[in-house]
Amino acid sequence: MSESLSRSGLAFGAGAYLMWGGFPLLMHALEPAGAVEITAHRALWSVLVCAAIVAVMGGWSRLRAAVTRRRTLLILGAAAVFIAINWLIYVYAVVTDHVNSAALGYYINPLFTVALGVVFLGERLRRLQLVAIGIAVVAVLVIGFGLGEFPWIALALATSFGLYGLIKKRVGGTVDAVTGLTVETAVLVPVALAALVWIHQSGQAxxxxxxxxxxxxxxxxxxxxxxxxxxxxxxxxxxxxRRLPLYVTGLLQYIAPTLMFILAVWHFGEPMPVSRWIGFILVWVALVVLTVDGWRARPRRGVARVEPAEPV
Structure with missing residues (x-):
């Protein structure tokens, strides 16, 4: 990989995660719209934008191939369900001033992804991976007990996005990112339109x-x-x-929850009691352990086991 490609890849990758991390700013700007209305509009306008991109890039043949293969269509339909759940919970977290919980969920996601690989793909945990997951579990318990409530937003975000990624692995490299998102959002259009009609009729639009x-x-x-x-x-x-090794893309994914965390604490002024600070520090330690494990495994396996993510 040449230096120019490396620089452009870093710029593209970091730009994507900066956009995802800054999404709470847009969500807050959309008040007084609620989570359901925002999510429905996101699905509706996303499919139109994606269709336009497909047209410009001449991707109709790839889109047609995806929707005419029954297995691929079913997989992308299942993925659409989980990404819709993820979007809805994420927007709900932002509009109800729980951006910190959303950040925690996306910090936990790489660790949850490793656990899913063990359960569903038969992968074996290495020692440091097991240590990282154990630290993350302790972190969640500390935050839960400290706040006196179950951290369901963070866990639901990590679970829904982790399962979304697991399902998307079933189509592998046969469906590109834009084609996949086009099909997934198209599947959500009827539900989105029904939600918007209901919101309009209830006078909340x-x-x-x-x-x-x-x-x-x-x-x-x-x-x-x-x-x-x-x-x-x-x-x-x-x-x-396309321009970066997998381990670099995996490291860049921490930009999004870090920016969300910064916005939550220093821009939106969300409370950070001691238990939450301890929990976040433990999660950061767990991610360092996971990253070190990835670097150690890279020479043997070719890439680090830090999976890149498309957060929101």
Missing amino acids: TFLARGEPGLGVGHDVLLWSTGAFTAGALLLFAAGA
Whole structure:
């Protein structure tokens, strides 16, 4: 890999994770829209943006191949269910001032992915991987007991995205990122439209609504932008992943939850009691252990076992 390719790959990859990490800023700007409305619009506008990208890139043959293969279509349909759950919980976390919980979920995700590999793919845990997972479990327990509540948002995000990634492995390299997202969001369109109709009939819709503070053309444009944001970040990620080794892409994924954590504490002013600080520090220690294990395994296996992710 040449120096120019390395630099461009780092720029593309870091740009994607910076966009994902900064997503809470857009979510807060969409208030007073609720989580269901934002998620429905994200799915709806994403499929339109993706279709436009497919048209520009001449990818209709790849899209047609994906939807005409029954197995591929079923796999992408199942993936759509989990990414929709992930999106909904993520947006809910942001609009209810639980960005810290979302950050924790995406920190935990690489560790959860390793555990899924053991359960579903028959992979064997190395010693340091086992240590990292054990530390992460302790971290979750510390945060849960300290806050007096089950950290369901973080665990639900890690679980839904981990299962999404596991399902996507079934199509492997046969479906590119844009084609996959196009099919997945297309599957979600009927549900998204039904949700938007229900929201409109209940009088809670903010799209095209007027007369309340914060609502207007600017708000509508921001809702449209969720589609461009989703597809744009994915394109940057795909461009970076093609130019970088897997272990570098895996390390870059920590940019997103780190930026989310910074926004939660220093921009949104979310509380950080001692138990939460201890929990986050333990998670960071677990990720360091996992990364060290990846670097140690790289000469033997070719790549580190730190999986890249497309967070939101």
